[in-house]
Amino acid sequence: xxxxxxxxxxxxxxxxxxxxxxxxxxxxxxxxxxxxxxxxxxxxxxxxxxxxxxxxxxxxxxxxxxxxxxxxxxxxxxxxxxxxxxxxxxxxxxxxxxxxxxxxxxxxxxxxxxxxxxxxxxxxxxxxxxxxxxxxxxxxxxxxxxxxxxxxxxxxxxxxxxxxxxxxxxxxxxxxxxxxxxxxxxxxxxxxxxxxxxxxxxxxxxxxxxxxxxxxxxxxxxxxxxxxxxxxxxxxxxxxxxxxxxxxxxxxxxxxxxxxxxxxxxxxxxxxxxxxxxxxxxxxxxxxxxxxxxxxxxxxxxxxxxxxxxxxxxxxxxxxxxxxx
Amino acid sequence: xxxxxxxxxxxxxxxxxxxxxxxxxxxxxxxxxxxxxxxxxxxxxxxxxxxxxxxxxxxxxxxxxxxxxxxxxxxxxxxxxxxxxxxxxxxxxxxxxxxxxxxxxxxxxxxxxxxxxxxxxxxxxxxxxxxxxxxxxxxxxxxxxxxxxxxxxxxxxxxxxxxxxxxxxxxxxxxxxxxxxxxxxxxxxxxxxxxxxxxxxxxxxxxxxxxxxxxxxxxxxxxxxxxxxxxxxxxxxxxxxxxxxxxxxxxxxxxxxxxxxxxxxxxxxxxxxxxxxxxxxxxxxxxxxxxxxxxxxxxxxxxxxxxxxxxxxxxxxxxxxxxxxxxxxx
Numbered sequence: 001x002x003x004x005x006x007x008x009x010x011x012x013x014x015x016x017x018x019x020x021x022x023x024x025x026x027x028x029x030x031x032x033x034x035x036x037x038x039x040x041x042x043x044x045x046x047x048x049x050x051x052x053x054x055x056x057x058x059x060x061x062x063x064x065x066x067x068x069x070x071x072x073x074x075x076x077x078x079x080x081x082x083x084x085x086x087x088x089x090x091x092x093x094x095x096x097x098x099x100x101x102x103x104x105x106x107x108x109x110x111x112x113x114x115x116x117x118x119x120x121x122x123x124x125x126x127x128x129x130x131x132x133x134x135x136x137x138x139x140x141x142x143x144x145x146x147x148x149x150x151x152x153x154x155x156x157x158x159x160x161x162x163x164x165x166x167x168x169x170x171x172x173x174x175x176x177x178x179x180x181x182x183x184x185x186x187x188x189x190x191x192x193x194x195x196x197x198x199x200x201x202x203x204x205x206x207x208x209x210x211x212x213x214x215x216x217x218x219x220x221x222x223x224x225x226x227x228x229x230x231x232x233x234x235x236x237x238x239x240x241x242x243x244x245x246x247x248x249x250x251x252x253x254x255x256x257x258x259x260x261x262x263x264x265x266x267x268x269x270x271x272x273x274x275x276x277x278x279x280x281x282x283x284x285x286x287x288x289x290x291x292x293x294x295x296x297x298x299x300x301x302x303x304x305x306x307x308x309x310x311x312x313x314x315x316x317x318x319x320x321x322x323x324x325x
Numbered sequence: 326x327x328x329x330x331x332x333x334x335x336x337x338x339x340x341x342x343x344x345x346x347x348x349x350x351x352x353x354x355x356x357x358x359x360x361x362x363x364x365x366x367x368x369x370x371x372x373x374x375x376x377x378x379x380x381x382x383x384x385x386x387x388x389x390x391x392x393x394x395x396x397x398x399x400x401x402x403x404x405x406x407x408x409x410x411x412x413x414x415x416x417x418x419x420x421x422x423x424x425x426x427x428x429x430x431x432x433x434x435x436x437x438x439x440x441x442x443x444x445x446x447x448x449x450x451x452x453x454x455x456x457x458x459x460x461x462x463x464x465x466x467x468x469x470x471x472x473x474x475x476x477x478x479x480x481x482x483x484x485x486x487x488x489x490x491x492x493x494x495x496x497x498x499x500x501x502x503x504x505x506x507x508x509x510x511x512x513x514x515x516x517x518x519x520x521x522x523x524x525x526x527x528x529x530x531x532x533x534x535x536x537x538x539x540x541x542x543x544x545x546x547x548x549x550x551x552x553x554x555x556x557x558x559x560x561x562x563x564x565x566x567x568x569x570x571x572x573x574x575x576x577x578x579x580x581x582x583x584x585x586x587x588x589x590x591x592x593x594x595x596x597x598x599x600x601x602x603x604x605x606x607x608x609x610x611x612x613x614x615x616x617x618x619x620x621x622x623x624x625x626x627x628x629x630x631x632x633x634x635x636x637x638x639x640x641x642x643x644x645x646x647x648x649x650x651x652x653x654x655x
Contacts, residue, residue: 123396123399314436319494
């Protein structure tokens with residue numbers, strides 16, 4: 001990977017980190033309603049995916065995918081701030097505030113929205129992929145799934161059906177080590193999810209999800225395979241989420257230090273860029289400009305109006321109006 | 326409905342004809358389900374369509390109801406028009422999440438950016454010894470879900486027209502086919518026509534009492550009404566046809582006229598369609614009602630296998646007749 005591309009991905013990772021840290025601060029202040037699941041620590045996997053999917057492809061994000069949602073929105077529509085506004089429940093959000101953190105979608109940038117019963121889109125992605133296949137479109141339908149959702153029955157139904165029908169599905173399995181608090185080794189028959197996926201007979205690979213170059217290149221290879229009509233592909237990204245659970249941190253100090261310091265995806269990319277001759281100042285400027293961008297997005301969200309209450313019954317059906325009182 | 330040419334046909338044949346006409350008309354439509362291809366479906370509704378349209382458009386699946394409906398939802402999100410068959414309505418539990426959290430909500434929660442123009446056909450209802458897991462009336466499971474359309478025909482002509490309207494609809498439709506009606510026969514127009522969704526039909530006009538019925542309870546209500554006509558009771562029978570969103574206007578206008586109402590459905594009494602319709606009539610026609618709404622429902626128990634037990638559970642023509650007589654006494 002050339003340095004220009006790596007620098008771009010480094011910037012994308014900073015956009016995600018600044019987005020999530022800015023959002024967390026606003027959440028603490030009470031400006032962001034509902035629940036908050038951040039993608040902190042998973043920036044490399046998300047930036048890599050966002051860089052390889054086109055607006056004409058489709059991805060189903062999971063609940064930690066604010067970052068990929070924002071990157072897709074920014075890259076393809078130039079208005080990433082609409083993802084921020086959605087999380088604030090504002091009329092300017094991509095779903096006019098109806099979806100929020102767990103249901104931000106915009107099909108024009110390929111974002112088909114999360115279904116907050118996590119993992120249930122594992123079967124929804126089949127339909128998008130089938131339509132692409134029936135229409136002979138060389139497109140990719142990507143499901144971004146966490147390790148926790150591998151416990152759901154839809155995982156089996158999806159991989160089996162994608163295999164028997166040779167569907168153009170990219171399974172981007174983000175293994176961040178825990179289903180809520182249950183360690184992946186305890187909750188699944190194998191800590192390596194590819195062991196479970198291999199039985200379906202299509203390519204399955206483990207990727208260091210915090211290594212941006214490796215993640216990006218592996219995704220590119222998988223997408224090439226899928227666009228060539230060779231059927232589904234399964235990638236397991238080994239990563240780790242910074243966020244604990246609602247009640248706090250439940251993991252050991254040693255584990256936290258390993259992932260947040262020694263194996264931080266941004267610090268790893270930074271080391272590589274410095275090794276290639278980029279300056280500290282140049283890299284610092286990237287961080288600063290992304291933080292500045294997110295401050296502007298937050299200001300946009302805060303200043304945006306709430307949706308009109310008459311919208312509470314809009315778009316329940318296409319064919320009927322629903323009484324608004 | 327423009328009726329050109331009529332032909333006597335069974336409920337199954339009427340549905341089969343509707344699917345055939347729609348598959349021919351809509352290239353974005355496909356059928357998906359368990360053994361719906363060469364076999365033609367467990368009840369024969371998709372017979373000969375696999376031969377005519379091929380395996381790409383008449384898709385056999387493994388026993389994966391969640392994946393069947395997920396495939397419908399995802400393909401509908403990108404403009405396909407899928408029609409799924411879930412062999413028995415009792416299996417809808419296996420794909421409940423896809424219907425309730427996905428199909429029914431995505432137009433709303435993504436604020437109009439997606440639609441879900443899919444139809445889920447499924448065989449429901451009791452009366453043939455199917456036992457607890459092949460006999461249920463599931464409309465109550467979905468009645469509380471904004472965004473879903475529930476269609477429930479009672480005769481072959483409506484089955485065809487309503488299925489074509491469901492396929493045309495951009496909203497997700499749960500299309501209930503009562504198994505005991507599959508072999509019923511009636512005059513069915515042979516050409517393409519739609520019967521409007523959300524509109525009830527007055528199956529029999531009357532002046533003394535309004536009977537609102539669905540699916541198999543409609544022929545039973547008609548039979549009860551005919552037998553009571555000899556006693557001088559004039560019962561109006563409304564075939565609801567669409568359970569959600571239902572046609573309150575037709576019901577309330579009729580009750581305004583008659584001042585008496587009976588609500589007949591095959592599901593358990595508590596928390597279902599009967600309860601909803603009864604509450605609505607009381608709420609909106611209270612000053613016109615001469616007595617409380619009469620109820621005809623199944624017992625509040627699962628459907629048992631043994632024939633006498635099943636008969637004890639289910640409402641029949643006699644129950645409707647008695648309910649009408651009860652409200653007429655008041």
